[in-house]
Amino acid sequence: MHLFQAASRAVTLALVSFPLQVHAQNLTVRFFQNSPDSCNYNESSRALTFTASSIPIDGVCLSLEKLFGGNTTRGFVNHTDLRIDPQSGDIGLHWQVENADMYDSQANYSSVLYRQYFANPPSDDLEPGNQAYRALTLYPHEDCMDVGPQGRGWYGFSCWSEDEGSCGTAPWNILSIGVQEKRSWDQCWVFALYGAAGRGYSSSQAMIGAFLSASLAIWLA
Numbered sequence: 158m159h160l161f162q163a164a165s166r167a168v169t170l171a172l173v174s175f176p177l178q179v180h181a182q183n184l185t186v187r188f189f190q191n192s193p194d195s196c197n198y199n200e201s202s203r204a205l206t207f208t209a210s211s212i213p214i215d216g217v218c219l220s221l222e223k224l225f226g227g228n229t230t231r232g233f234v235n236h237t238d239l240r241i242d243p244q245s246g247d248i249g250l251h252w253q254v255e256n257a258d259m260y261d262s263q264a265n266y267s268s269v270l271y272r273q274y275f276a277n278p279p280s281d282d283l284e285p286g287n288q289a290y291r292a293l294t295l296y297p298h299e300d301c302m303d304v305g306p307q308g309r310g311w312y313g314f315s316c317w318s319e320d321e322g323s324c325g326t327a328p329w330n331i332l333s334i335g336v337q338e339k340r341s342w343d344q345c346w347v348f349a350l351y352g353a354a355g356r357g358y359s360s361s362q363a364m365i366g367a368f369l370s371a372s373l374a375i376w377l378a
């Protein structure tokens with residue numbers, strides 16, 4: 158089985174129903190062909206936008222072309238069968254896209270705005286600069302692969318951001334993104350190449366392994 162097929166199937170399977178919006182602290186990612194004029198969430202609502210409103214319990218890899226070039230604007234990657242402790246409700250990644258009409262499959266989407274903001278945080282560890290609920294990774298190839306014709310590398314974001322979000326520009330066209338639950342990295346990432354700000358998770362092999370296991374589980378489900 159190829160990882161990409163599994164991820165596509167997960168996206169396709171995902172169209173059923175959306176009963177829960179479990180976590181109000183959304184992850185939002187906006188994609189730009191050139192660096193945005195100002196790096197401010199409030200001023201970029203007409204950009205290609207991906208939003209995750211739940212927290213996956215394993216890694217999920219999504220292709221920009223599938224997300225924005227498809228005929229659906231929302232999906233659910235179901236992790237219910239991966240949970241260890243019984244919990245009520247659906248577990249997995251609920252996602253949504255906006256402004257997909259602007260998507261150009263030939264364009265170079267090398268810039269992003271990332272926002273994972275906790276308004277009025279009840280404790281210090283939910284302030285900007287701390288490890289957030291989810292980690293986002295950006296890749297120059299499909300299937301969350303970090304090596305291929307466009308070269309090598311991946312970037313990660315995993316900190317709670319400020320309200321306006323934070324931005325970065327990769328030296329390549331971003332073709333796929335990964336979303337996963339935070340792990341116990343010592344430091345969170347702000348557009349970190351190879352997750353360089355964190356320790357203990359700089360191996361892309363480990364990252365790919367996480368996606369593969371998730372996709373396999375989805376495939377078998």
Ligand SMILES: *[C@@H]1O[C@H](CO)[C@@H](O)[C@H](O)[C@H]1NC(C)=O
Pocket residue numbers: 172228229
């Ligand atoms: C999306 O489009 C494809 C091809 O046009 C079609 O086979 C598929 O059923 C469509 N999916 C939905 C959810 O409309």
Ligand SMILES: *[C@@H]1O[C@H](CO)[C@@H](O)[C@H](O)[C@H]1NC(C)=O
Pocket residue numbers: 173174175233235236237238247378
């Ligand atoms: C997720 O999977 C569980 C277990 O297979 C199933 O009961 C549930 O209906 C699925 N949820 C959705 C929204 O597909």
Ligand SMILES: *[C@@H]1O[C@H](CO)[C@@H](O)[C@H](O)[C@H]1NC(C)=O
Pocket residue numbers: 181182183208209210251252253
């Ligand atoms: C979170 O995202 C969902 C769409 O995925 C949206 O309906 C909801 O309004 C967003 N919540 C907040 C607090 O922005």
Ligand SMILES: *[C@@H]1O[C@H](CO)[C@@H](O)[C@H](O)[C@H]1NC(C)=O
Pocket residue numbers: 197199320321
């Ligand atoms: C964004 O807009 C909201 C509502 O108008 C405002 O409360 C907030 O301060 C703005 N944030 C930034 C960073 O401009």
Ligand SMILES: *[C@@H]1O[C@H](CO)[C@@H](O)[C@H](O)[C@H]1NC(C)=O
Pocket residue numbers: 265267326327328329330
């Ligand atoms: C895409 O944009 C990035 C950032 O500007 C640039 O470094 C890269 O060479 C571009 N790729 C292509 C294929 O044009």
